[in-house]
Amino acid sequence: MNAPNKSGWKPEMVVSEDGMHNGPATTTGNRALMLEEPLLFEIGHPETTGVDLPELDPSAPNRLGGLARNDAIGLVGLTEPEAVRHYTRLSRQNYGIDLGFFPLGSCTMKHNPRLNEKMARLPGFADIHPMAPQQSVQGALEVIHQLGEWLCKLTGMPAVAMSPKAGAHGELCGILAIRAAHEARGDAREVVLVPESAHGTNPATAAFANYRVEDIPATPEGRVDVAALKARLGPDVAAVMITNPNTCGLFEKDFREIADAVHAAGGYVYCDGANFNAIVGRVRPGDLGVDAMHINLHKTFSTPHGGGGPGSGPVVLSEALAPFAPLPFVRKSEIGEFELVEEEAREETRGQTFGRMTAFHGQMGMFTRALTYMLSHGADGLKQVAEDSVLNANYILRSLEDVLHAPFAASGPCMHEALFGDKDFAEGLTTLDLAKGLIDEGYHPMTVYFPLVVHGAMLVEPTETESKATIDQFITAMRSLAERARAGDQTLKEAPYYAPRRRLDETAAARKPKLAYEADRNA
The missing domain is CATH 3.40.640.10 (Type I PLP-dependent aspartate aminotransferase-like (Major domain))
Structure with a gap:
C-alpha cells in the first residue's frame, strides 16, 4: 500500500494523538485548501519588488539631509502575486465575525451591518x-x-x-x-x-x-x-x-x-x-x-x-x-x-x-x-437589541447548566452573558482544554478565566445578531465538549488537532516572546 512512487517518495499516514487518520503526509506541508504559509522573510528577497521604480539620478539633490540611510536595511520584497497570496493565505488562518459565531464574553462581538x-x-x-x-x-x-x-x-x-x-x-x-x-x-x-x-x-x-x-x-x-x-x-x-x-x-x-x-x-x-x-x-x-x-x-x-x-x-x-x-x-x-x-x-x-x-x-x-446603526434601528429597534441579546444568553445558560457548572444560575436570569465554571470537570482537565477543543469545532473560544470570582470561568456572550440555529449548533458543540471533560477524555489535553497550529506554550510565548525574525546563519 505504501510503495514508493517513481520519484522515490513513500507516503506515510499521519495519525493524530486520538488515533484518527488524517491522511498521507505531503511534501509541501499544505493540506488541500489549508495552505502552509512561511514568513515574509522566508519567501521574499531584498532584490525583489512588486513595482518597477526609476533609477535614481546620483546627481540629484538629496532631500533627506543627514537622515539618509548608509547601509541596507534588509527588508525583503515580493512580487505582486506573492504579496496577494501571502496575505490571503494568512487571512484563511484567522477567525472573524464574518466567518462564524464569536462567543467572546465581556467584549461584544456582533455582526456589523454593511x-x-x-x-x-x-x-x-x-x-x-x-x-x-x-x-x-x-x-x-x-x-x-x-x-x-x-x-x-x-x-x-x-x-x-x-x-x-x-x-x-x-x-x-x-x-x-x-x-x-x-x-x-x-x-x-x-x-x-x-x-x-x-x-x-x-x-x-x-x-x-x-x-x-x-x-x-x-x-x-x-x-x-x-x-x-x-x-x-x-x-x-x-x-x-x-x-x-x-x-x-x-x-x-x-x-x-x-x-x-x-x-x-x-x-x-x-x-x-x-x-x-x-x-x-x-x-x-x-x-x-x-x-x-x-x-x-x-x-x-x-x-x-x-x-x-x-x-x-x-x-x-x-x-x-x-x-x-x-x-x-x-x-x-x-x-x-x-x-x-x-x-x-x-x-x-x-x-x-x-x-x-x-x-x-x-x-x-x-x-x-x-x-x-442608531438611525436604522430607531428607539424601538435598539430596545429589541437589548432584549434579544439577553434572550439568547439565557437560552445558552439554561441549555448548558446541566452539563456545565453555572454558579449564578440560581440568582435568576442573566443579562447578556452566560457564565460557567470548570467545577465538574474530571481531574486533570481544565477550562483551557475545553476552549482548545472548541477550536476544533470551528469556533473562537469564549472568554476564559474571567471574571476571577469563578474558578475556571467561561464567559459566553451570544449578542442579538445570532440566530437560534447558530446558537443551537454552538450549544451542541459545548455539550459534547463538557461531557468529554466530565468523563475525563484526555484527548482534550492535546487539542486543537485541526487548527493551522497545534497547541502552543502560552506561558513561554508571554514570558519569552520572539519579536524579531532571526535568519538561520547556517542555512
Missing part, C-alpha cells in the same frame, strides 16, 4: 482631515453632534465627551473629570473603590490616575456587597467604579442604593458601559445615579471593535461633572451652524475643563457607523 460600512466610506467622511476648515466639514460636525444627542438621550445624561478613543480611554476621561471636580472644591481624595465584579480595566485606570484602589467583595449571588461598600465609604473615597451589567452577567439591582450612598459620602459614581448592549433602550444609567459612563461605540453600536482604525469610547457625564468635560466639543449655533470648540478661554465654554484627551477626534468612521 449599510454602516457604506455610510462610513462616503466622501466627506472617509477622507476627512482634522485640520480642514470647519466650514468645509459641517456635515461631519453635525454627525458628531447628532450622535452625542443620541447618547445623551439613551443614557439620560446631560453632557457627553466624544473624543476618547475606546473603553479604557473613556474610563480615564471620566476619572479625570471626577478628579477635576474634587480639586475644584478643594477636596483631595485618594481612594477609588472597585468591586470584584467590575472589568479589569477599572482598577488599572484608577491607578493610572494616581488613585489608590481598594476592592469591594462580591456576594455569593455575584453582585456587589452593598453592606461592605457602605462600610468603606468615607471622606477619602473619590469614586466607585461599577460595571453594570457586571462581568458575572448580572444586573446590579441595588445600583440606585449604591449611588445614593456614594453621593451622600461626597463621592462620584463611575459606571463601566462596556456592557451597555444588554440594557440599551431599556435602562437609562442617568436614572440610576451615574455620574460618568463610557460607551464603547465599537461594541454596542456595531463595527465591531477596531475596524481598521481607532475605536470610540464617548463618555456621558452628569450635571455635576459636565463643567469638567474635556475639549474639544461640538456646539450648534443659533443659526444652525456647527462649531468645534477647542479653546477653553471663551466664557461660554466649559471653563473648568481638565483639558484634552487627544489632539484630534480621529474616529470619524466609528461616529458614522454608530449613528447609522
Whole structure:
C-alpha cells in the first residue's frame, strides 16, 4: 500500500494523538485548501519588488539631509502575486465575525451591518482631515453632534465627551473629570473603590490616575456587597467604579442604593458601559445615579471593535461633572451652524475643563457607523437589541447548566452573558482544554478565566445578531465538549488537532516572546 512512487517518495499516514487518520503526509506541508504559509522573510528577497521604480539620478539633490540611510536595511520584497497570496493565505488562518459565531464574553462581538460600512466610506467622511476648515466639514460636525444627542438621550445624561478613543480611554476621561471636580472644591481624595465584579480595566485606570484602589467583595449571588461598600465609604473615597451589567452577567439591582450612598459620602459614581448592549433602550444609567459612563461605540453600536482604525469610547457625564468635560466639543449655533470648540478661554465654554484627551477626534468612521446603526434601528429597534441579546444568553445558560457548572444560575436570569465554571470537570482537565477543543469545532473560544470570582470561568456572550440555529449548533458543540471533560477524555489535553497550529506554550510565548525574525546563519 505504501510503495514508493517513481520519484522515490513513500507516503506515510499521519495519525493524530486520538488515533484518527488524517491522511498521507505531503511534501509541501499544505493540506488541500489549508495552505502552509512561511514568513515574509522566508519567501521574499531584498532584490525583489512588486513595482518597477526609476533609477535614481546620483546627481540629484538629496532631500533627506543627514537622515539618509548608509547601509541596507534588509527588508525583503515580493512580487505582486506573492504579496496577494501571502496575505490571503494568512487571512484563511484567522477567525472573524464574518466567518462564524464569536462567543467572546465581556467584549461584544456582533455582526456589523454593511449599510454602516457604506455610510462610513462616503466622501466627506472617509477622507476627512482634522485640520480642514470647519466650514468645509459641517456635515461631519453635525454627525458628531447628532450622535452625542443620541447618547445623551439613551443614557439620560446631560453632557457627553466624544473624543476618547475606546473603553479604557473613556474610563480615564471620566476619572479625570471626577478628579477635576474634587480639586475644584478643594477636596483631595485618594481612594477609588472597585468591586470584584467590575472589568479589569477599572482598577488599572484608577491607578493610572494616581488613585489608590481598594476592592469591594462580591456576594455569593455575584453582585456587589452593598453592606461592605457602605462600610468603606468615607471622606477619602473619590469614586466607585461599577460595571453594570457586571462581568458575572448580572444586573446590579441595588445600583440606585449604591449611588445614593456614594453621593451622600461626597463621592462620584463611575459606571463601566462596556456592557451597555444588554440594557440599551431599556435602562437609562442617568436614572440610576451615574455620574460618568463610557460607551464603547465599537461594541454596542456595531463595527465591531477596531475596524481598521481607532475605536470610540464617548463618555456621558452628569450635571455635576459636565463643567469638567474635556475639549474639544461640538456646539450648534443659533443659526444652525456647527462649531468645534477647542479653546477653553471663551466664557461660554466649559471653563473648568481638565483639558484634552487627544489632539484630534480621529474616529470619524466609528461616529458614522454608530449613528447609522442608531438611525436604522430607531428607539424601538435598539430596545429589541437589548432584549434579544439577553434572550439568547439565557437560552445558552439554561441549555448548558446541566452539563456545565453555572454558579449564578440560581440568582435568576442573566443579562447578556452566560457564565460557567470548570467545577465538574474530571481531574486533570481544565477550562483551557475545553476552549482548545472548541477550536476544533470551528469556533473562537469564549472568554476564559474571567471574571476571577469563578474558578475556571467561561464567559459566553451570544449578542442579538445570532440566530437560534447558530446558537443551537454552538450549544451542541459545548455539550459534547463538557461531557468529554466530565468523563475525563484526555484527548482534550492535546487539542486543537485541526487548527493551522497545534497547541502552543502560552506561558513561554508571554514570558519569552520572539519579536524579531532571526535568519538561520547556517542555512
